Amino acid sequence: xxxxxxxxxxxxxxxxxxxxxxxxxxxxxxxxxxxxxxxxxxxxxxxxxxxxxxxxxxxxxxxxxxxxxxxxxxxxxxxxxxxxxxxxxxxxxxxxxxxxxxxxxxxxxxxxxxxxxxxxxxxxxxxx
Amino acid sequence: xxxxxxxxxxxxxxxxxxxxxxxxxxxxxxxxxxxxxxxxxxxxxxxxxxxxxxxxxxxxxxxxxxxxxxxxxxxxxxxxxxxxxxxxxxxxxxxxxxxxxxxxxxxxxxxxxxxxxxxxxxxxxxxxxxxxxxxxxxxxxxxxxxxxxxxxxxxxxxxxxxxxxxxxxxxxxxxxxxxxxxxxxxxxxxxxxxxxxxxxxxxxxxxxxxxxxxxxxxxxxxxxxxxxxxxxxxxxxxxxxxxxxxxxxxxxxxxxxxxxxxxxxxxxxxxxxxxxxxxxxxxxxxxxxxxxxxxxxxxxxxxxxxxxxxxxxxxxxxxxxxxxxxxxxxxxxxxxxxxxxxxxxxxxxxxxxxxxxxxxxxxxxxxxxxxxxxxxxxxxxxxxxxxxxxx
Numbered sequence: 001x002x003x004x005x006x007x008x009x010x011x012x013x014x015x016x017x018x019x020x021x022x023x024x025x026x027x028x029x030x031x032x033x034x035x036x037x038x039x040x041x042x043x044x045x046x047x048x049x050x051x052x053x054x055x056x057x058x059x060x061x062x063x064x065x066x067x068x069x070x071x072x073x074x075x076x077x078x079x080x081x082x083x084x085x086x087x088x089x090x091x092x093x094x095x096x097x098x099x100x101x102x103x104x105x106x107x108x109x110x111x112x113x114x115x116x117x118x119x120x121x122x123x124x125x126x127x128x
Numbered sequence: 129x130x131x132x133x134x135x136x137x138x139x140x141x142x143x144x145x146x147x148x149x150x151x152x153x154x155x156x157x158x159x160x161x162x163x164x165x166x167x168x169x170x171x172x173x174x175x176x177x178x179x180x181x182x183x184x185x186x187x188x189x190x191x192x193x194x195x196x197x198x199x200x201x202x203x204x205x206x207x208x209x210x211x212x213x214x215x216x217x218x219x220x221x222x223x224x225x226x227x228x229x230x231x232x233x234x235x236x237x238x239x240x241x242x243x244x245x246x247x248x249x250x251x252x253x254x255x256x257x258x259x260x261x262x263x264x265x266x267x268x269x270x271x272x273x274x275x276x277x278x279x280x281x282x283x284x285x286x287x288x289x290x291x292x293x294x295x296x297x298x299x300x301x302x303x304x305x306x307x308x309x310x311x312x313x314x315x316x317x318x319x320x321x322x323x324x325x326x327x328x329x330x331x332x333x334x335x336x337x338x339x340x341x342x343x344x345x346x347x348x349x350x351x352x353x354x355x356x357x358x359x360x361x362x363x364x365x366x367x368x369x370x371x372x373x374x375x376x377x378x379x380x381x382x383x384x385x386x387x388x389x390x391x392x393x394x395x396x397x398x399x400x401x402x403x404x405x406x407x408x409x410x411x412x413x414x415x416x417x418x419x420x421x422x423x424x425x426x427x428x429x430x431x432x433x434x435x436x437x438x439x440x441x442x443x444x445x446x447x448x449x450x451x452x453x454x455x456x457x458x459x460x461x462x463x464x465x466x467x468x469x470x471x472x473x474x475x476x477x478x479x480x481x482x483x484x485x486x487x488x489x490x491x492x493x494x495x496x497x498x499x500x501x502x503x504x505x506x507x508x509x510x511x512x513x514x515x516x517x518x519x
Binding site: 012014015018019021022025057086087106107108109110111112 | 288289291292294295296297298299300302303306307326330
């Protein structure tokens, strides 16, 4: 079985772990996590996820810097990214939606909703 | 003896301030032209009368009709603010002075009273006082706005920090719910209570963000009547309407406008709940929606001039109740944050404040008209987009 590969990049380690645990309750998911942008970018190239869940407000490298690097690297350019943030900022949403055509979700988000959104993004790519 | 005639001629000629001479029994003996002009009496109306006739009994005055007879003649009085009363009943502020003059024997006493009309000075003082109060009020509002801004920033910062751990808690509960599905009723109830509380905490955080205006709008073209229906359903689900009758008159085919549906629904719920709470036992709430072209510029309660221009098309939602109305002292504070008349458990006092913020963010206006004992009408004005904007 081809498992749906998800990469979570979020500086909140507990959040990464719990999202991974929740998604992997469904055996069709395989989840990897990174707690900063640098590790996330390395993992994106190595793990080759079907979708990346990316937190925006992170220390060192913000989610948008990570997003720009993902979209500039030929190895990762086609991976869809779901932006996730506790900050409901219209500029963020516009930037996420218009520049990169990516989904923007607001924290806190419950597991069923997050899973449904991920599946929606994957379905657009023909991954079921 | 004083030569009254000579004195009178001189005083009429040379003294431009109102002046009178009073004898030892406090009867007016002589008045000059300036005084007659000031108070509008003829000479014969005053001469021979008791001195108090010329004084007003103004509370503002130290030397007034009721005490003047006792006070003048007891010594020199210099520049005391007093009020003369004119023949037609007006009170004229004057700077009063009097001096006692003695003739050859002790019984021969005269009191010379002069007064300077200070109406102009008083008027300027009043204007200055009003200007000062306006500046002070503006300054208070600025300080208040600054404070709110600071609270808003703090609230917004705290809110975002709280949302991250809330996300972890919610994901954790989801995981436990999935791991222990329907095991025991008490376990599933505990999870439900935890989830409900986490969501309630999130809703409180959202209210804080509303307060701080930190939440942005997600606007789409919407039918305002649908939003009103949604709000009514929410209110009806939350409170019982035993003796409150709700009537609606929503215009069909009303233009669609760009609004944030959820935020506007929140405003309508706030306003309808306020209307319900304004009626202690029974009454009627009338909800109306319509569009119109403004015949004159519209200035809202926020005090912005010409916010809507004449000729502009607007959509109006009115929520009218037959409740107790709003007393004037409460009216002034309606939009103050944390102001509530609903007691300890009735409300947070930020409902109207947040509602106005939301309407402000939509570049709309809220207008409130209220008659004590009869009821209150709240009108919301929202801009109708031009055809090309809506397409």
